[in-house]
Amino acid sequence: MDSASIYYLGVTLILFLIFVVIVVRTYSKKHAVRGEEPKFRMMDDDYPN
Amino acid sequence: MNQQEGYADDIVKGFVIWSMVWGLVAVLVGVFISFQIAFPQLNFPPYLTYGRLRPIHTNAGIFGWGIGSFMAFFIYITQRLTRTSLWSPGLAKAQLWLFNIVIALAAVTLAMGMNRSKEYAELEWPVASLVVVLWVIFAVNIVMTIVKRREEQMYISLWYILATLVGVAVLYLVNNAAIPVSLTKSYSAYAGANDANVQWWYGHNAVAMVLTTPPLAIFYYFLPKATGVPIYSHRMGVIAFWSLIFMYLWTGAHHLLWAPVPDWVQTLAMGFSVMLIAPSWAAVFNGYFSMNGQWHQMRENYLVKFLIFGITFYGLQTLQGPSQSIRTFSAFIHFTDWVPGHVHMGTLGWVSLVLFAAIYYTIPRLYHSEIYSIGLANVHFWLVLTGQLIFSITMWIAGVQQAAMLNATNPDGSLHYSFIETMVELYPYWHMRAVGGVIYLAGLLVFLYNIYQTIAGAKTQAVAQRA
Numbered sequence: 001m002d003s004a005s006i007y008y009l010g011v012t013l014i015l016f017l018i019f020v021v022i023v024v025r026t027y028s029k030k031h032a033v034r035g036e037e038p039k040f041r042m043m044d045d046d047y048p049n
Numbered sequence: 050m051n052q053q054e055g056y057a058d059d060i061v062k063g064f065v066i067w068s069m070v071w072g073l074v075a076v077l078v079g080v081f082i083s084f085q086i087a088f089p090q091l092n093f094p095p096y097l098t099y100g101r102l103r104p105i106h107t108n109a110g111i112f113g114w115g116i117g118s119f120m121a122f123f124i125y126i127t128q129r130l131t132r133t134s135l136w137s138p139g140l141a142k143a144q145l146w147l148f149n150i151v152i153a154l155a156a157v158t159l160a161m162g163m164n165r166s167k168e169y170a171e172l173e174w175p176v177a178s179l180v181v182v183l184w185v186i187f188a189v190n191i192v193m194t195i196v197k198r199r200e201e202q203m204y205i206s207l208w209y210i211l212a213t214l215v216g217v218a219v220l221y222l223v224n225n226a227a228i229p230v231s232l233t234k235s236y237s238a239y240a241g242a243n244d245a246n247v248q249w250w251y252g253h254n255a256v257a258m259v260l261t262t263p264p265l266a267i268f269y270y271f272l273p274k275a276t277g278v279p280i281y282s283h284r285m286g287v288i289a290f291w292s293l294i295f296m297y298l299w300t301g302a303h304h305l306l307w308a309p310v311p312d313w314v315q316t317l318a319m320g321f322s323v324m325l326i327a328p329s330w331a332a333v334f335n336g337y338f339s340m341n342g343q344w345h346q347m348r349e350n351y352l353v354k355f356l357i358f359g360i361t362f363y364g365l366q367t368l369q370g371p372s373q374s375i376r377t378f379s380a381f382i383h384f385t386d387w388v389p390g391h392v393h394m395g396t397l398g399w400v401s402l403v404l405f406a407a408i409y410y411t412i413p414r415l416y417h418s419e420i421y422s423i424g425l426a427n428v429h430f431w432l433v434l435t436g437q438l439i440f441s442i443t444m445w446i447a448g449v450q451q452a453a454m455l456n457a458t459n460p461d462g463s464l465h466y467s468f469i470e471t472m473v474e475l476y477p478y479w480h481m482r483a484v485g486g487v488i489y490l491a492g493l494l495v496f497l498y499n500i501y502q503t504i505a506g507a508k509t510q511a512v513a514q515r516a
Contacts, residue, residue: 015295022291026284035287038204039279042270045129048055048199 071113131198362398387448432492439485
């Protein structure tokens with residue numbers, strides 16, 4: 001395995017770890033209600049605040 | 050700016066109208082080149098040949114109709130989801146002018162034979178440079194609007210919009226890196242297999258960042274608007290978004306299976322392509338689950354019909370695509386007519402159905418009117434659906450037959466059929482494809498008439514009210 005392959009694999013792993021953090025945060029209990037708020041708020045956006 | 054509502058909507062009208070003009074050009078040229086394949090005597094060198102017209106068809110379709118509409122709806126959606134007016138309506142107006150100049154220049158230069166020979170990246174460096182300026186103007190305006198937003202949280206459509214702005218910029222800059230030798234000719238900065246690898250990293254991710262993320266942004270916005278019910282799960286949408294972004298950029302090399310690029314690159318692309326089924330179908334299920342208790346709207350609400358059929362074709366497309374990325378299946382259907390069947394299910398079925406719904410939804414609201422005829426919208430729906438299905442299914446059958454013939458061998462291992470013999474057998478399918486194209490064109494004309502009458506009626510009504 002040369003340095004280019006290790007670098008390539010390293011970038012993939014870092015991206016995967018970031019993805020795991022996003023999943024954990026999105027589905028955390030703390031975030032459950034707040035994470036669904038935008039879908040309700042967008043239903044009434046015909047006029048600016 | 051539309052002062053009454055506080056949103057800069059006049060520019061949205063401009064982009065919608067011009068995207069429809071380029072969409073009509075794309076389909077007209079597409080139908081003509083389908084006849085050129087069925088009847089080769091319709092090729093008139095040098096300008097009206099299949100080789101010159103085909104890139105005009107794809108550029109007008111993807112960049113004129115597709116990106117023109119996306120620009121319209123990104124501006125429309127971003128303002129509403131951020132509850133703020135566009136950062137710079139003046140810049141957007143300049144963008145509309147530049148957009149039309151670029152598409153017109155693309156059509157003229159391609160007709161003259163100026164072509165980089167890279168699929169979906171055909172434009173020579175002067176026109177490609179203008180595309181970069183256009184995209185920077187667009188991206189700055191949208192990003193600055195999001196920066197000054199009044200909504201703290203971003204709805205899922207905004208994530209897809211941001212991904213499109215960043216993704217297209219990176220892909221376009223990298224793949225268009227070239228060394229100009231004259232005003233009309235340049236050579237790629239990459240060589241050999243590396244060039245092919247960069248090209249298909251770009252080519253397949255153009256599918257991701259032009260034909261997937263923008264329609265998803267539009268779908269996620271207009272489905273709840275059309276049904277009056279929020280999407281099933283915003284969090285599922287967020288996870289599907291990030292997994293799609295994580296996976297898509299690795300898949301380009303599945304266009305180069307069995308080609309002289311490293312084996313592990315091909316396997317990686319194959320693996321990520323199959324994994325992409327998960328985020329793609331998460332979006333499909335989000336759409337379907339949003340219809341819980343609302344399925345009656347498929348019968349009653351023409352907008353819902355366009356959107357749900359659109360997401361269904363997206364689902365089918367994202368099952369067929371990963372299948373095609375598997376080595377054995379790719380070896381069978383690659384270089385056959387299966388591929389245009391696949392591509393047109395995505396462009397005509399998925400992207401265009403969603404765009405039709407978005408235009409039907411927005412035009413009456415932008416012009417403070419009602420749609421001219423729901424009956425005509427239904428006729429439009431059935432014509433484009435029938436035309437697209439005839440096109441795609443015919444090409445899939447033709448592709449399987451062609452693949453079987455190309456793979457047939459004699460007992461001594463030599464090929465049973467020559468390439469030209471496979472071509473001769475495909476003529477009936479090419480005739481059917483042209484018929485499918487004509488039916489689709491008829492549907493498009495009904496759509497344009499309906500929109501024209503809606504706008505004309507609104508203007509007449511406005512004049513009457515003033516008088």
